[in-house]
Amino acid sequence: MTVVGIICAALLAVSGALCLIRVVRGPSMLDRTVATDVFVAAIVGAVGVHAAVGRYSTTVSVLLALSLVGFLGSVSIARFAARDGDGSPHLEDGDHA
Template sequence: MTTLLAGALTVLISVTALLALARIYRGPSLLDRVVAADLLLSTMLAAVAVEAAVNRHATTLPILVVLSLLGFVGSVSLVRFAVREVA
């Protein structure tokens, strides 16, 4: 059962990453690309979390914390930049 679940999660995470990469490539605006990059980072977080859950270890917890902080700081800084461009 665990193998089937891990395979299904791998497929879903891979499809999500490919769709996010397609949105980053196609774009039309900077904010669309920023949202897609944030989605790609969230997908990476999910992949690391699934790997930790399947292998039953918590050694990747610092990686998850750093990646989530990177995503938060990056999103906030880009939104502040976009607000300055519009105003």
């Protein structure tokens, strides 16, 4: 492993550990959601670094799947958080139901 790979792995490990701390400590659901999203991004980065250092081209499908899971998770939580107290979606001015 090259020096750049080791530095990238160390930085991604630190960011993953900090994200896990934020997931455990909270304090709100949105904080935990953002930390989970950043954690998934760190995992995608780690898989990408591993693929680049090892010169693997077969991990592109894994990167795509992880990115899709992270995106869909963020969108679903954002949509859930944007709902009003009565269960109806939050509409901007000029939007129609």
